[in-house]
Amino acid sequence: MNKLLKNVTWILIAALGAVAVGGIALNRGESINALWFVTAAMCVYAIAYRFYAAWIAATVLAVDETRATPAERLDNGRDFLPTNKWIVFGHHFAAIAGPGPLVGPTLAAQFGYLPGTLWILFGAVLGGCVQDMVTLFLSTRRNAKSLGQMARDELGALGGTAALIGTFAIMIILIAVLGLVVVNAMKHSPWATATVTATIPIAMIVGLYMRSFRPGQVLEASALGVILLLLSVAGGGLIDHNETLRVWFDHDGLTLAWWVMAYGFAAAIMPVWLLLAPRDYLSTYIKLGTITLLAVAIIMLQPEVKMPALTQFIDGTGPIFGGKLFPFMFITIACGAISGFHALIASGTTPKLLSNERDIRMIGYGSMMLESFVAMMAMIAATVLDPGVFFAINSPAGVVGKEAIEAVAAISSWGFPVTVDQMQLLANQMGEATLFARTGGAPSLAVGMASIFGSAFGESMLALWYHFAIMFEAIFILTTLDAGTRVGRFMLQDMLGNIWPKMGETSWAPSVVVTSALVVSGWGYFLYIGVIDPNGGVNILWPLFGIANQMLAAIALSVATGILVKSGKLKYAWVTGLPLTWLVIITSTASWEKITSDNTRIGFFSAANDLADKLAAGVLPPEKAAIAPHLIFNLHLDGWLTLFFVALLWLIVADMLRVCSRYLTGKPVLPLAEAPHSPSRLVEDWVRD
Amino acid sequence: MFNKIKAFWRGVRHLSGDDAYERYLQHHAEHHQDRTPLSKQAFFKQWQDEKWNGIKRCC
Numbered sequence: 041m042n043k044l045l046k047n048v049t050w051i052l053i054a055a056l057g058a059v060a061v062g063g064i065a066l067n068r069g070e071s072i073n074a075l076w077f078v079t080a081a082m083c084v085y086a087i088a089y090r091f092y093a094a095w096i097a098a099t100v101l102a103v104d105e106t107r108a109t110p111a112e113r114l115d116n117g118r119d120f121l122p123t124n125k126w127i128v129f130g131h132h133f134a135a136i137a138g139p140g141p142l143v144g145p146t147l148a149a150q151f152g153y154l155p156g157t158l159w160i161l162f163g164a165v166l167g168g169c170v171q172d173m174v175t176l177f178l179s180t181r182r183n184a185k186s187l188g189q190m191a192r193d194e195l196g197a198l199g200g201t202a203a204l205i206g207t208f209a210i211m212i213i214l215i216a217v218l219g220l221v222v223v224n225a226m227k228h229s230p231w232a233t234a235t236v237t238a239t240i241p242i243a244m245i246v247g248l249y250m251r252s253f254r255p256g257q258v259l260e261a262s263a264l265g266v267i268l269l270l271l272s273v274a275g276g277g278l279i280d281h282n283e284t285l286r287v288w289f290d291h292d293g294l295t296l297a298w299w300v301m302a303y304g305f306a307a308a309i310m311p312v313w314l315l316l317a318p319r320d321y322l323s324t325y326i327k328l329g330t331i332t333l334l335a336v337a338i339i340m341l342q343p344e345v346k347m348p349a350l351t352q353f354i355d356g357t358g359p360i361f362g363g364k365l366f367p368f369m370f371i372t373i374a375c376g377a378i379s380g381f382h383a384l385i386a387s388g389t390t391p392k393l394l395s396n397e398r399d400i401r402m403i404g405y406g407s408m409m410l411e412s413f414v415a416m417m418a419m420i421a422a423t424v425l426d427p428g429v430f431f432a433i434n435s436p437a438g439v440v441g442k443e444a445i446e447a448v449a450a451i452s453s454w455g456f457p458v459t460v461d462q463m464q465l466l467a468n469q470m471g472e473a474t475l476f477a478r479t480g481g482a483p484s485l486a487v488g489m490a491s492i493f494g495s496a497f498g499e500s501m502l503a504l505w506y507h508f509a510i511m512f513e514a515i516f517i518l519t520t521l522d523a524g525t526r527v528g529r530f531m532l533q534d535m536l537g538n539i540w541p542k543m544g545e546t547s548w549a550p551s552v553v554v555t556s557a558l559v560v561s562g563w564g565y566f567l568y569i570g571v572i573d574p575n576g577g578v579n580i581l582w583p584l585f586g587i588a589n590q591m592l593a594a595i596a597l598s599v600a601t602g603i604l605v606k607s608g609k610l611k612y613a614w615v616t617g618l619p620l621t622w623l624v625i626i627t628s629t630a631s632w633e634k635i636t637s638d639n640t641r642i643g644f645f646s647a648a649n650d651l652a653d654k655l656a657a658g659v660l661p662p663e664k665a666a667i668a669p670h671l672i673f674n675l676h677l678d679g680w681l682t683l684f685f686v687a688l689l690w691l692i693v694a695d696m697l698r699v700c701s702r703y704l705t706g707k708p709v710l711p712l713a714e715a716p717h718s719p720s721r722l723v724e725d726w727v728r729d
Numbered sequence: 730m731f732n733k734i735k736a737f738w739r740g741v742r743h744l745s746g747d748d749a750y751e752r753y754l755q756h757h758a759e760h761h762q763d764r765t766p767l768s769k770q771a772f773f774k775q776w777q778d779e780k781w782n783g784i785k786r787c788c
Contacts, residue, residue, distance in 0.1 A: 117756035119779060123743075130744045140788035207784075214788050256773040259747040312781040313774070320786065321745070374788075381787045389785065523786040530783075589788070 050090065057083025061161075064349075065154060071344040074420045077153075078338065081161060081416050085409045088165035093405040096170065097398075100604070100612040101177045105398040108720040110184045110391055120184070122395035122722060125402060131393065133407040134324045135385045136172070137331075139218060139517045140375025140589075141415035146481035147582060148372040149422040149430065150358040152350040155369050156419050163370070163377030164412035167619035171593055172382045173404030174600045174616055179387035180397060181714045186388040191599050193713040194606070195695050202692050203595050207384060208531050209685070210588040212559070214381075215304070215524045216566030217581040218517045223296045223571060224480035224578075225510050230289035231471055233296070235276035235507055236514040237289070239319070240303070242268045246318035258321065265322045269515070273508050280471060293571040300521070301564040307522040308529050308556040316522045323516035330512045334417050334489060337496040347423035347430065352454070359435035359451075360479070361579035362641030363633065367626040371586035376415025378619065380592025382408065395722060421488030422481075428458025429466065429475075433484040436576030437477040447476055471503030479576040482513045528559035569674045572667050579641075583634065584678060587627055591689045594623045598696040605700040606712055613700075624693060631686035635679055644679035648672045749776055 060080035064072065097103050114120040123131075148156040179185055185193070188207070192200025226233040246265040250258060279285045291299075307315050356364040361372065375381070386404060394403065422430060431451045432440075440447040444460045451458050467475045470487060478484070486509035493505040530546060532555040537544015543551045570577025597620035604613045637643030640650045648671075654660050655668045703709045742748040750769050753776075757766040767775065 115756075117753055117760070118776065121752075121756075124740070126740060127743050130740075135785060136787050138786060138788045218788075251773070251777075255770040256750050257747070258745045258749075259742065262745065313777050316781060317777050379788065384784045385787055388783065520786055520788060523781075523784075526781070527784050 050087070053083050053086050057087060061158075064157060067349060069348075071346050073342055074338055074345050074424060075342045077157060077345070077416060077420055078335075080157075081413055084161045084165060085413070088169070089401075089405060089409065092165065093169065093173065093401050096173065096405075096615055097401040100609065100615050101174065101400070103177065103397040103400055104717075105396055106720055107397055108718045108722075109180055109394050109397060110715070111394050112720060112722055113715075113718060114183065114392075120392045123393040125395070125399040128390060128393045128395075128399065129403050129407060132385065132390045132403050133410055134328070135389065136379075136382045136407055137327065137411050137414055138375070138520050139221070139513055140214075140379065140381075141411055142418045142485055142513065143221060143481040143582070144373040144376055144586075145415050145419040146422040146485050147360050147434070147578070148369050149347060149419060150351065150353050150360040150434070151365050151369055152354070153345055153347045153419065153423040154349040155354070155365055156373055157416070159370060159373055159377050160412055160415045160419065163373070164408060164415075167593075167622065168376075168378035168382070168412065169405040169408040170615060170619060171378060171380075171596055171600070172386045172408045173400060175383045175596050176386040176390060176394075176404035177397070177400050178600060178603055180391040180394055180400065183715050184388055184391035185713075187383045187596055187599065190387060190603075190713070191595060191692075194599060194603055194710060195692075195699055196710065198695050199595070199599065199692055202688050203592075204531070204535075206380075206588065206592045206595055206685075206688060208528060209681075210381065210585070210592055211524045211528045211531075212562045213566065213581065213585045213588050215521050215528075215563040216570065217578065217585050218520055219297070219300045219304070219563065219567045220570040220577050220581060221480035221482050222514050222517050222521075223293050223300060223567070224478055224576075225482040225486070225514060226291075226296050227293045227478070228290055228474075229472055229510075230286040231276040231280035231503075231507050232510045232514070233276075233289040233291065234279040234285075235272050235511045236518070238272035238275065239269065239322070239511065239515050239518070240315070242272060243315050243319035243322060246322065247314045250318060251313045261318070262321045262325055265318065266325055269322060269326065269511065270508075273504060273511055276507055277471065277503065294568075297564075297567050297571045300567065301560055303518070304521055304525045304563070305556055305560045308525040308560065309552055312526075316519070316526065319515070319519050319522065323519040326512050327516055330489075330509075331414055331417070334421070334492065335413075337492045338417060338420055341492060341496045343420070343424040343492060343495070345420065345423045346425065347427050351427075356639070356642070359431060359439045361583060362639065363583070363630075367629040367633070368583065370626040371583050371590065371630045373415065374586045374589040374593075376412055376418070378590070378593050378623070379411075380589050380594070380596055383592065383596035396720065418485060421485055421492060424492065425484065425488050426456075426458065426462075428452065428456040429463065429487070430484055431456055432458050432463055433475050433478050433487065434481070435477060436479050436574070436579065438573075438575035440477070442477075444474075444476055469502045470506040472506070477576070479578050481578070482510060482517075485513065486510045525556065525559050525563070528562070529555045532559060566674075569670060573671060573674075574664065580644075580675075580678060583630065584681065587630055587634075587682060587685050590623050590627045591685050594620055594627065594689050595692050597623065598692050602696045602699050603712070606703050606709060610704070620693070624689065627689055628686055631682045634682045644675045644682065648675035648679070651675070746776070746780075749773070 060076050063076050111120050111122040145156050188200050188203040191203045246261045249261040354365040440450040448458050448460050486506050489509040490502050490505035494502045570581050597616045600616040601613050633642055638646050640647040651672050699709050750772050
């Protein structure tokens, strides 16, 4: 009877999910309630978690709950430490959920709500969650080794080197694009700039409090910090209304870009306890709080999604970024569907805390489902806006024109009516001078969130909600920027240490300064070009980031597939092999188009040639002619970088196939690096907290 | 109900690292009775520096 009831429940969930997904997919012409998206997501996740993830854990991976994990065997009371599964889940989720799943879906909403929604749902349950869970499992079985080490041990030196280079490259591009998102959110917005600036001294106060005033009182210090942050949102408003103070914070993009670079450098050489660690606490709390609030608001308010299911831009003419639905939508939404970066957290960091293998499903698969849900909410926040408003905020001036009149005319001519008055009213409500061409996704997400929060919790505070949302995004973008620069610095020190051992000493001041400066100039260069590029920069950098991130995912899935085959599980290799194949297809197609397309909005080289021809013919306006040589150089660089990424990807896949075919034909391969079985001493009902 | 709130609060403290020193003392008492444990300040310094060694945040 009990079993029957369970089966009926699951059948009902499946049916409801099918109705919701079908309703979203087939709805045409009229608006659809956002609650359908939440329902569809919940049902798809529930089914996938209950059946697919459970099957992978039990049959493909054969997790063994009697086997001691590295946390138990190597317990040292500090980094290796058996920890309650909910705590590990919290750490893991906080580490993987950055700004990526908020930006990607917002940009991809230019194709309509449907493609992005389906990719977020099915890409996650069939690809991203599987990648995270399998990587977590493999690393747990290998004493919490990192992805790079596993690639080296299982595939060979090539895989390990590729993972290292891939990680470094992705870090540089990621920081540049996130820096650009923050710069675009602060551009000529004294309120946003003042609030974001205030987060720096606030983090330092919290850092000093935790370190010296009341050592180790993390929660006290964080509570103080959160209060100060909320005050800084209101304080930014006061500054914005003060004629003398506001000019201090009113800057153009380039000035802000220099400040962001200076900040990144300072943060990378400063001790972690002063800035990075406290900032991370604050961003984690604000992130969890805001995401929960957004979910509650969406469920309470049940807003209507106004974006059509599909727009005409699936043909590749979209204003936010050029390129057809296939493959560019799949590149644009990486985090939220499948993100290679997660493999770096799932290997190395999280396995050191895992107390039992049976929790791998919940932590690996479950965290990624939650991240996918965050992406889903970003999609809802973008699509509840009037499409005309959405395109006015996100279309770069280089595409729709610099003047408001031109922009609204262009956007209205696409069939998304919007007026200058409407945009001005919205900007006034949000406490901003203008909302035209605020590319990067953060401002439109903030407008979407502000309107959802405003309707749910009080219309009168729209400007506060808007700047709260900007602060929320900026604070963890800057955390990623700090942490990324630091990781880049460590990696560079490690690499240079092979040539000159002294450079490898992570605390030797000259090495710290030189390597930090190198990393900052790496991403700073792309940030600089992104800011001076009249087409917004995001449309170049974001696809590049997507390609790099998917390449990293392909590395992780190649390692996983190779290990599955080597473990004699060829018949299950499709579990990681299919997502890998799909990633190889989309990354290769996207790279191919980025390199060879004649369309100047897609192809890097054709855009460079086009610009060079125009420059030679003297048809460019003087301000554009001045920057054209930089843009041409950068387009060439981006083209070569893309080629490099895709070549690296194919090398790894070929290497994995070589290892598999050697194994299958009985030739010697590197042995499995799995740590030997030792029984767990932690009993079933061990008090796990 | 009260027990649930207490368990939740324990979780929050655990997740944030607020009780890291208490857990360290406990671990120390169980495994290394021969040595004197670090002071709270010294422990916290070490804990924080170690926590940020490596890739800890993602996109």
